[in-house]
Amino acid sequence: MSTQPSRNAGAHQTRWDSALSDSAHASREQTGAAMVVPLARSLAILGAFTPQEPWLGNQEIVFETGIPAPTVSRMARSLVALGYLHYSPAQRKYRLAASVLALGYAAIAHSSVQRLARLEMQSFADASGTYVVLAARDRLDVIVLETCASKPATIDLELHAGARLRIASSPMGWALLAALPELERFYLLGNVERRAGRDWPHLRRRISEGISQTHNAGYCTSLGEWEPDLAIVAAPLVIRDQTPLVLACIGPSAKLGRARVERELGPRLVAAAQHLQEQVLFDD
Structure with a gap:
C-alpha cells in the first residue's frame, strides 16, 4: 500500500503552493x-x-517544492551551515540532520499526548483486533505520529511514524478537517481543489460526507474505499492548546463490516478519544 502522494508532472510546486497559500492566509487573517x-x-x-526519500538532490527539491533552482541551492547551503541539513559530496545530495530531530523532539517532549496515547491505542488495538494510528495535519497531508498493532497482528501496514496520506482522500483527513475551524477548513479545501483538477467533484462529495458523518456521529468511515481490502474508522482528537489530532483504527474489511463499525468500533473509538482528552487535561 502506498502512503505517499504519487509524483507526476502536475505535482510541480504543489507542496510549495500549499505551504504558501496556507501560511499566507493564516498570517493575513491573524496579523x-x-x-x-x-x-x-x-x-x-x-x-x-x-522517510521514504531521505536523500534529495537540488533538482529533486526543486521538483518537490517548486522553488527556483538557484534559491534551492543557496538555501540548502545555508541549512547545511545551520545544521539542519547534511550534505554528501559522494551522492551530491542532502538529508535531514540532527538539529531537525531536536526541533521535532522539542515539540513533543513535554507533551503527555503521545505517551498517554500509546497506552490507549494499544489497549484499543488488542481489544478490537485492529491497527490503530495517531496522526496530525501537515499542510495538505496527514502525517502519522504513532501506530499500534493488535497482538497478534491481523494486518501488516506500512504506516510508520512519518508516513503521509493525502488529507482529501483519507478518512483520517476528513476527521481532521471536521475538527478545524470553518475558515481554516475553507482555505485548505480551496488549495485541495486547485490540486485535484478533475478529481475534485468526487473528492468534494466524499470530504463533505466524511465531515458530516464526523459532526453527527463523532467519527467517519471508509469501508473498502481507501484500500479495497481494508476498512478504516477515524475520530478527531481535540486537546486544548494543541493542534487537532486524529485517532483511527484499521482492519480487514471482512472483519470490520458496517454493522460492527456502527454498533461497536465507531462509538468505542470516539470514547477512546474522549478518554484520552480527559487524561491529557488531568495529566497537565
Whole structure:
C-alpha cells in the first residue's frame, strides 16, 4: 500500500503552493502582516524530505517544492551551515540532520499526548483486533505520529511514524478537517481543489460526507474505499492548546463490516478519544 502522494508532472510546486497559500492566509487573517517568504521556502525545503526519500538532490527539491533552482541551492547551503541539513559530496545530495530531530523532539517532549496515547491505542488495538494510528495535519497531508498493532497482528501496514496520506482522500483527513475551524477548513479545501483538477467533484462529495458523518456521529468511515481490502474508522482528537489530532483504527474489511463499525468500533473509538482528552487535561 502506498502512503505517499504519487509524483507526476502536475505535482510541480504543489507542496510549495500549499505551504504558501496556507501560511499566507493564516498570517493575513491573524496579523494582517505579509508572509516572510524566505522562511516559508526554507521550511518547504525541510518538509520535502520523507522517510521514504531521505536523500534529495537540488533538482529533486526543486521538483518537490517548486522553488527556483538557484534559491534551492543557496538555501540548502545555508541549512547545511545551520545544521539542519547534511550534505554528501559522494551522492551530491542532502538529508535531514540532527538539529531537525531536536526541533521535532522539542515539540513533543513535554507533551503527555503521545505517551498517554500509546497506552490507549494499544489497549484499543488488542481489544478490537485492529491497527490503530495517531496522526496530525501537515499542510495538505496527514502525517502519522504513532501506530499500534493488535497482538497478534491481523494486518501488516506500512504506516510508520512519518508516513503521509493525502488529507482529501483519507478518512483520517476528513476527521481532521471536521475538527478545524470553518475558515481554516475553507482555505485548505480551496488549495485541495486547485490540486485535484478533475478529481475534485468526487473528492468534494466524499470530504463533505466524511465531515458530516464526523459532526453527527463523532467519527467517519471508509469501508473498502481507501484500500479495497481494508476498512478504516477515524475520530478527531481535540486537546486544548494543541493542534487537532486524529485517532483511527484499521482492519480487514471482512472483519470490520458496517454493522460492527456502527454498533461497536465507531462509538468505542470516539470514547477512546474522549478518554484520552480527559487524561491529557488531568495529566497537565
